[in-house]
Amino acid sequence: MGSTEKTLMDQVRAVFRHTRQGSIRTRERYREAGQRLAKFLGAQFQLKNLRNLQDKHLEAYVRYMQANGRTPAHIKTELSAIRWIADQVGLKRPLEDARTFNLRMNIGRRSFRGHDRTWKAEELRIIDEAPDRIRSVLILARDLGLRIHEAHRIDVAHARQALVTNVLEVKGKGGLIRHVPLRGEAREVLGRALRHARPGEKLFVAPDVKTHEAIREVQDYIRHHRPSGSTVTAHGLRHGYARDRYLEFREAGLSDKEAKARVSELLGHHREEVTDIYLGSLR
Incomplete structure (x- = not known):
C-alpha cells in the first residue's frame, strides 16, 4: 500500500472512530466502501485529502466498478456511503446532486428481479x-x-x-x-x-x-x-x-x-x- 493510500485509509478510519450514526452493520458497510474508495483514489489520483474529493473522482470510480461487473445496486450503495463520508469530512467543493449524477453516469436502476443467494x-x-x-x-x-x-x-x-x-x-x-x-x-x-x-x-x-x-x-x-x-x-x-x-x-x-x-x-x-x-x- 502506497503512502497516499495509507493517508486516505487513515482519514476514513478517523471518520468511523468518532461516529455512532446508523446501525453497526451500516457503519461497517460504509467503512468498507470508504476503504475501497481510498485505495482507488490513492492508486489512480494520488489524492492525499478526502476533502478534495470531486465529481471527476467519482466518475472514474463508477467506470471502474462498471468495468468490473458491479451491479447498479452495489454501485449506488457505494456512492451512498461515499457521500455520507463526504458529509462527515466536509468537502471543499460540493458534489453534483446524486440523482443527476446517477442518470448522467447511466448507472441504471436497482434490480428487483432477485438473485439466488441461498446456500447450497x-x-x-x-x-x-x-x-x-x-x-x-x-x-x-x-x-x-x-x-x-x-x-x-x-x-x-x-x-x-x-x-x-x-x-x-x-x-x-x-x-x-x-x-x-x-x-x-x-x-x-x-x-x-x-x-x-x-x-x-x-x-x-x-x-x-x-x-x-x-x-x-x-x-x-x-x-x-x-x-x-x-x-x-x-x-x-x-x-x-x-x-x-x-x-x-x-x-x-x-x-x-x-x-x-x-x-x-x-x-x-x-x-x-x-x-x-x-x-x-x-x-
Missing part, C-alpha cells in the same frame, strides 16, 4: 463444522430467518419467553418488532445457550466481547470456510428461509399473494418487491 448443500455443511457459538447463530439465521445482528441481540429474557410461547420476539431494522415461530433446531439452540448465560446477558455475545466483534467473527468464519468459488454470506441463509416458508405456505393452499404477504411479515420488511428479491432462487 455443500455450503450448508460448514454450519455443522462451526464452533458452538457460531453454529448457533447460523442455525437461527437458517431456521428463523434472522439477520446476523438480530441473533446477537437475543438475551436471556427473550430466549426464556420464546421457549414458553414457542415464538421469538425479534427487534429488527428501525426498531420494528416481529414475532417468528420457532422451528427446526431453533428451540434446541436457545435452550442450550440458556444453560450457559446469566440473567441480563446476551446469549451469543460474551460479557467481555463487543457485539460488533462477535458479529465479525461469524462473518470471518463464513468467508474463510465457504467452498472455493462460493460468495455466500450469512444473509443468504435468510433467503433460504424465505424460500422454504413461501413453498410451505403455497403447499398449504395459500395464493401467491397471500404466501408472499406471510413471508414478508416473517422477514419484517412488509414490501412485496423486497420479498421478490428473497425469492429469487425460485425464478
Whole structure:
C-alpha cells in the first residue's frame, strides 16, 4: 500500500472512530466502501485529502466498478456511503446532486428481479463444522430467518419467553418488532445457550466481547470456510428461509399473494418487491 493510500485509509478510519450514526452493520458497510474508495483514489489520483474529493473522482470510480461487473445496486450503495463520508469530512467543493449524477453516469436502476443467494448443500455443511457459538447463530439465521445482528441481540429474557410461547420476539431494522415461530433446531439452540448465560446477558455475545466483534467473527468464519468459488454470506441463509416458508405456505393452499404477504411479515420488511428479491432462487 502506497503512502497516499495509507493517508486516505487513515482519514476514513478517523471518520468511523468518532461516529455512532446508523446501525453497526451500516457503519461497517460504509467503512468498507470508504476503504475501497481510498485505495482507488490513492492508486489512480494520488489524492492525499478526502476533502478534495470531486465529481471527476467519482466518475472514474463508477467506470471502474462498471468495468468490473458491479451491479447498479452495489454501485449506488457505494456512492451512498461515499457521500455520507463526504458529509462527515466536509468537502471543499460540493458534489453534483446524486440523482443527476446517477442518470448522467447511466448507472441504471436497482434490480428487483432477485438473485439466488441461498446456500447450497455443500455450503450448508460448514454450519455443522462451526464452533458452538457460531453454529448457533447460523442455525437461527437458517431456521428463523434472522439477520446476523438480530441473533446477537437475543438475551436471556427473550430466549426464556420464546421457549414458553414457542415464538421469538425479534427487534429488527428501525426498531420494528416481529414475532417468528420457532422451528427446526431453533428451540434446541436457545435452550442450550440458556444453560450457559446469566440473567441480563446476551446469549451469543460474551460479557467481555463487543457485539460488533462477535458479529465479525461469524462473518470471518463464513468467508474463510465457504467452498472455493462460493460468495455466500450469512444473509443468504435468510433467503433460504424465505424460500422454504413461501413453498410451505403455497403447499398449504395459500395464493401467491397471500404466501408472499406471510413471508414478508416473517422477514419484517412488509414490501412485496423486497420479498421478490428473497425469492429469487425460485425464478
